[in-house]
Amino acid sequence: MKILIIGGGNMGLTYAQSFLRAHIASKEDMMILEKSPERAASLAQKDIGTVYGSAEECIQRADLVILAVKPQDTEMLFASLRPFIHPQQVFLSIMAGVKIATIAEALGVSKVIRAMPNLPAQIGRGMTAFTSSDAVTRIELVTVQNLLNTTGKTVYVEEESFIDASTAISGSGPAYVWYFMDSMMHAAREMGFSDSEAELLVSQTFLGAVELYLATNSSCEEWIQRVASRGGTTEAALKSFGENNLKQDIVSGAFAALRRAEELGKN
Ligand SMILES: NC(=O)C1=CN([C@@H]2O[C@H](COP(=O)(O)OP(=O)(O)OC[C@H]3O[C@@H](n4cnc5c(N)ncnc54)[C@H](O)[C@@H]3O)[C@@H](O)[C@H]2O)C=CC1
Numbered sequence: 001m002k003i004l005i006i007g008g009g010n011m012g013l014t015y016a017q018s019f020l021r022a023h024i025a026s027k028e029d030m031m032i033l034e035k036s037p038e039r040a041a042s043l044a045q046k047d048i049g050t051v052y053g054s055a056e057e058c059i060q061r062a063d064l065v066i067l068a069v070k071p072q073d074t075e076m077l078f079a080s081l082r083p084f085i086h087p088q089q090v091f092l093s094i095m096a097g098v099k100i101a102t103i104a105e106a107l108g109v110s111k112v113i114r115a116m117p118n119l120p121a122q123i124g125r126g127m128t129a130f131t132s133s134d135a136v137t138r139i140e141l142v143t144v145q146n147l148l149n150t151t152g153k154t155v156y157v158e159e160e161s162f163i164d165a166s167t168a169i170s171g172s173g174p175a176y177v178w179y180f181m182d183s184m185m186h187a188a189r190e191m192g193f194s195d196s197e198a199e200l201l202v203s204q205t206f207l208g209a210v211e212l213y214l215a216t217n218s219s220c221e222e223w224i225q226r227v228a229s230r231g232g233t234t235e236a237a238l239k240s241f242g243e244n245n246l247k248q249d250i251v252s253g254a255f256a257a258l259r260r261a262e263e264l265g266k267n
């Protein structure tokens, strides 16, 4: 199966490397279309397949076309692809917000899968939600799921609206976690720890807390209760979080991401 990845940025490169690392695709079967000449030159050094600068050179040979450009770049991209597409090609889009119907209409195709991955896919620890149009066959869907599985865990969702919701939770989510980590590192440095000490204290705390959570059946609330001794330090921090509406702020942030995904889908 020939795979064409359009957009060799963070996610496009991650996909190419992940498929090759898992031996689910070979370099000979991998094509990358990248419009930035500098980025294309850097990709060409990486030995991850053939890098192209224009659609007409490569798209007709692709069985699967992965759309990994920014949603704002789709209008020009779709217009440039349309003359070269054939109806049996399967399109996998990872672009935030852009709807299956929009892709199908703009490209004149019917086999469209929409997925929302996240950046930990770079190390095989990603989370991807995906769904598909009716015209995608079971075999095509399983083939794409096998590719997505090389980047971490996957979940199929029946309704497309859950792709936007997963964008707001797991797609953007790593940034929320790093924001929280960064805030804690900031506090650690203010308390006198060196940069490397702050990084170790915080990253090991996140890792340990998530792994402990996953190893048991207790809820976050139950684990919080076990850390927070009555009249102790954790309680003082949680009181401050509560007074500052931190939980509501995080929920509002996730909904702002959802609204933005929906807006991107309207363009
Ligand atoms: N970065 C992330 O954590 C995630 C990103 N996404 C989605 O993945 C998509 C790509 O995101 P990133 O990889 O972060 O962006 P990026 O900006 O790193 O990569 C996009 C690449 O596409 C290239 N490009 C733009 N127009 C093109 C065209 N017409 N033909 C060929 N190449 C073109 C750009 O030069 C750039 O190298 C976006 O739609 C985003 O919504 C989804 C989940 C997570």
Ligand SMILES: O=C(O)[C@@H]1CCC=N1
Pocket (backbone or CB within 6 Å): 096, 167, 171, 172
């Ligand atoms: O911020 C964005 O729009 C993309 C989608 C999810 C993560 N990055």
